[in-house]
Amino acid sequence: MTEQAAPRATSNRSTTPGSDTFKEYIGSQWGDARPAASDRREVAAFTAERRARLSALHPGRTIVVPAGQAKVRSNDCDYPFRAHSAFAHLTGWGSDAVVGSVLVMTPNGSGHDATLYFRSPAGRDSEEFYANPEIGEFWVGPRPSLSDVAGELGLATADLSDLDAALADADGTTLIVRDADPARTAALDAHVGAPIGSGEADASSGSVDDVLSRDLSELRLVKDxxxxxxxxxxxxxxxxxxxxxxxxxxxxxxxxxxxxxxxxxxxxxxxxxxxxxxxxxxxxxxxxxxxxxxxxxxxxxxxxxxxxxxxxxxxxxxxxxxxxxxxxxxxxxxxxxxxxxxxxxxxxxxxxxxxxxxxxxxxxxxxxxxxxxxxxxxxxxxxxxxxxxxxxxxxxxxxxxxxxxxxxxxxxxxxxxxxxxxxxxxxxxxxxxxxxxxxxxxxxxxxxxxxxxxxxxxxxxxxxxxxxxxxxxxxxxxxxxxxxxxxxxxxxx
Missing domain, CATH: 3.90.230.10 (Creatinase/methionine aminopeptidase superfamily)
Structure with a gap:
């Protein structure tokens, strides 16, 4: 699997300086502008219970719930990002969720371990910081740290670059919310060699992935x-x-x-x-x-x-x-x-x-x-x-x-x-x-x-x-x- 290419902005209109002198200068003398970490959010206790209920429905299966990517409005302009509802329900991450994040629930023998993967902050000395209009923090604002998000949401966190390794053993029993991130789903299908979740049909829904989407909907019928x-x-x-x-x-x-x-x-x-x-x-x-x-x-x-x-x-x-x-x-x-x-x-x-x-x-x-x-x-x-x-x-x-x-x-x-x-x-x-x-x-x-x-x-x-x-x-x-x-x-x- 590979990460989605970024940025989508074309190079024929870029005027970002590329000299070594500029790179050295823009990468230096930055203070810490990242906001202070917040206390654990009240929702964390409720999301843990929601994940436990989902875990009980799918024992022994790896469950992948992407937040999704930004959707194109026109050319390289996107609609404001909104995380997939199933992702928000299971993590408690709402309007401040980072684009492209993925929740992975891995079987541990008695249930599941949950890890939230997202793109962690880039160093101020990286080209991403200033030259990437799609994800660069100079363009779209600072991203939270792994430790801050872990503390606020009560979830283990890891950098998005570690996701491929975490899903290296994915097979036909792995479940994914297929409509949340089509590119991520296609990459996982290609890695497995077949549409994941297609190995076991369900009489009422057609595939176990459909059952996952069904279960995620039904988990929300009664509000906490x-x-x-x-x-x-x-x-x-x-x-x-x-x-x-x-x-x-x-x-x-x-x-x-x-x-x-x-x-x-x-x-x-x-x-x-x-x-x-x-x-x-x-x-x-x-x-x-x-x-x-x-x-x-x-x-x-x-x-x-x-x-x-x-x-x-x-x-x-x-x-x-x-x-x-x-x-x-x-x-x-x-x-x-x-x-x-x-x-x-x-x-x-x-x-x-x-x-x-x-x-x-x-x-x-x-x-x-x-x-x-x-x-x-x-x-x-x-x-x-x-x-x-x-x-x-x-x-x-x-x-x-x-x-x-x-x-x-x-x-x-x-x-x-x-x-x-x-x-x-x-x-x-x-x-x-x-x-x-x-x-x-x-x-x-x-x-x-x-x-x-x-x-x-x-x-x-x-x-x-x-x-x-x-x-x-x-x-x-x-x-x-x-x-x-x-x-x-x-x-x-």
Whole structure:
């Protein structure tokens, strides 16, 4: 195996001096600018437990979990690096993770020894320091020392250059998170002479590597106390972002692309109070609210519009909130807007009311859908009554809400995505799970099945729900959600 070539910058525009005199001068007289080591992070105890659970699932196998590489935005410009969620979950390394790091869990007879490999600091006398725009510390900032990271994360550490030797005995039983770092995966496959993990098929997943990804997803279905606290932080920052947007409503109305002002205002809060946004912000005014994933955000926001804002702050640990509020930009709902809004709120409240340990996850969606069917039938929009519409072979009401009501939430906005159906959609709800409840109604501007006054109205209300030992807690209850509270919220700002 070989390291990925670096840097990608071309030499035909380089003006870095190359004389011996320059090299000697730039490599001398540097003080220590590296930050002082921090104490062990609280997360370290929790990540040790997570690794122990994974170890028990795959005894005797070497497990490789890469953080991944930076992804190219254009030419030699990258998107900001974000470590793979499985890596962050098992190490506790979030927004400060070093690009290209790899966690290796090696069998020790009774479990696994875990070692975190990453590129340690380069000496100030090395050319990498000043001449490598991809990884040089002069360009991208100082990297932490091996000992500092070991102390903070409670993990053994080693330089990335030692990784090849550590994986020299890799064979077909070795497991890797294949999508985390395709180049690293391809190199390991080439070293073994076949796709690693392909030696034993799994009846439900196809390969043991798929089983690893499945297990890593399922390990995150129930959040530990540290994760729940991080999600609370993300929700609090998101609340501040919504406050910022409402305070900026006049600028939103004044700009020809007011949706972009909403996006930018919220994203500023995400960068100030967290790492970034957890996903592309949806700022959908008027009939754009009927486009479920409207992220172009290039439309005007007009007086009298509703604006559907689906946004979440990702904090530095990489845990994200996912919250939607639908707001009347002029401060008051019209009669029809409020009718639709109250129906969606009724569906959300009905779904929340059944959440407790022991129910089946899909029952949350079914409960919300009963309300959606009843209200759209009551308004005369369906060809049959609500009971008939709810039959599996009909589902007329789903024309106005084609998406699901809930998904798990955590390191990914759609967390635990590779969990088995019987653990997710058909799974039993457990204390410690965190998921969304987000019903909606969307009446497209050209939908002839509804009266004209409904067309172009889109409403979604989304909250982040923690399952407790005897029920549930709405983590985002502090963000106004009833029509009257929303109107008062806007008036206060």
């Amino acid at each position: 106390p540290w994760e729940i606290n991080e999600l609370r932080k993300a929700v609090a920052a998101t609340r501040a972002g919504f406050d910022d947007v409402i305070a900026d409503f006049q600028a939103v109305l004044d700009h020809p692309r007011g949706e972009r002002i909403v996006e930018g205002t919220f994203n500023r809060r995400a960068r100030a109070d967290g790492n970034t946004v957890g996903y592309d912000t949806i700022a959908a005014a008027g009939d754009h609210a009927c486009v479920l994933h409207w992220t172009r955000n290039d439309g005007r926001v007009r007086p009298g519009d509703l604006i559907l804002i689906d946004a979440g702050v990702e904090v530095d640990s990489l845990y994200t909130a996912d919250i939607t509020r639908t707001l009347p930009v002029s401060g008051r709902f019209s009669e029809i807007q409020r009718l639709v809004y109250d129906a969606v709120l009724e569906a959300a409240d009905a779904a929340f009311a059944i959440v407790r340990p022991g129910i089946t996850f899909r029952d949350v969606h079914a409960t919300a859908m009963r309300v959606i069917a009843e209200r759209t039938a009551e308004w005369g929009f369906l060809p049959e009554d609500a009971a008939a519409s709810l039959e599996p072979d009909k589902q007329y009401h789903r024309r106005y809400m084609v998406h699901g009501t809930s998904h798990h939430l955590g390191l990914d906005v759609h967390d635990c995505a590779k969990a088995r159906r019987e653990m997710y959609l058909d799974g039993t709800v457990q204390a410690g799970m965190v998921f969304t409840i987000e019903p909606g109604l969307y009446f497209q501007a050209n939908d002839l099945t509804v009266p004209e006054e409904f067309r172009g109205i889109g409403v979604r209300i989304e909250d982040d729900i923690l399952v407790t030992e005897d029920g549930a807690e709405n983590l985002s209850i502090g963000i106004p959600r009833t029509a009257s509270d929303v109107e008062a919220w806007i008036a206060r700002r």
